[in-house]
Amino acid sequence: MAEVVRARVDAWCWAVRLFPTRSAAGAACRAGHVRVNGERAKPATIVVPGDEVHVRGGERERIVEVRRTVVKRVGAAVAVECYLDRSPAPVPKAQVALAGVRDRGAGRPTKRDRRQLDRLRGRG
Incomplete structure (x- = not known):
């Protein structure tokens, strides 16, 4: 059976390019702008495939489902494969x-x- 890689939510959000820096991702978590499965997430909250992550930042809210966990920052093409974007269309x-x-x-x-x-x- 394949081992599931567990990742911190702040590191995962940074790795899949939802935030420009890891410190910005951590700050958003501490400010309450990141939710995992409907619950407010601390930076050390663990995400696994199947979790739903809500990120509120900038001008819109992003709702993504974790498909693959990564802990190192990846390229844009690979990052898109790591989540399923369910965000509403921007106004x-x-x-x-x-x-x-x-x-x-x-x-x-x-x-x-x-x-x-x-x-x-x-x-x-």
Whole structure:
């Protein structure tokens, strides 16, 4: 029977190029931006094939299923074979509202302007 390679989630995410550096992957884990099988993952959490990893970072959330565990960083072509990407499609740039764009020289936003911006951003 083939031995299953166990890998830390921070090392695996870095190895399959979900993060640019291993320290960035570890920091995301500590901040709660990485979940394994629905549970918040510490950097030392072990992943095995079949696990589902949610990575929230940048502008979108990535949902990947572990197909193969690797602990060393691999090339992009090999990295794609190590997971099955189930992420939702990114929102087209045309649909993203440009909230907070002001005319040059308009000065500081008033209290009313700030409240309107907060409402646009979903905070108010």
